[in-house]
Amino acid sequence: NAGVTQTPKFQVLKTGQSMTLQCAQDMNHEYMSWYRQDPGMGLRLIHYSVGAGITDQGEVPNGYNVSRSTTEDFPLRLLSAAPSQTSVYFCASSSTENTEAFFGQGTRLTVV
């Protein structure tokens, strides 16, 4: 049972580099979202999607882009990495807005 799969699990970037965090779910969920988790601040919503072709900004969208070309995939792109983007990133999906959100295992990103 794959559920939500995130890759990579760990990544080190240099300031200014770009990269894409991958997220895929096999549960046919409409809702997908990206969070970052920093010590003492909980999970903060970066971007979310309520279906293929539809995305919207969350609480901390600056420096990140997303797209949702299929129901299954919701990649997160860092345009020009900054040390402030060092964090743990989680992708999540759910069938509706009121049901359980399933999370990927997370990506630990360090920007030096």
Next chain:
Amino acid sequence: RKEVEQDPGPFNVPEGATVAFNCTYSNSASQSFFWYRQDCRKEPKLLMSVYSSGNEDGRFTAQLNRASQYISLLIRDSKLSDSATYLCVVNPRDSSYKLIFGSGTRLLVRP
């Protein structure tokens, strides 16, 4: 003011103890409430949803108080395996899908 606030803890309790956490939310129109559990360096996982009438799942009881805008989680007969961070989660239902997470309450259950 944060949308969802929790006492960060840690709550350090002996096995068998009863422990309770509260969480306050600022948006009075919020409709959906959840407790998630997060183990160290792992992803959050749903512990239980919180219904208006309250709900119980084994040793865990969740309550919602709309008038005072808080939800609670009660854990009875604590086990070592209950040691984790408990995240309060609110869906404000402000015309969009967003889950707002509290920063979590850390629980340590000691032998």
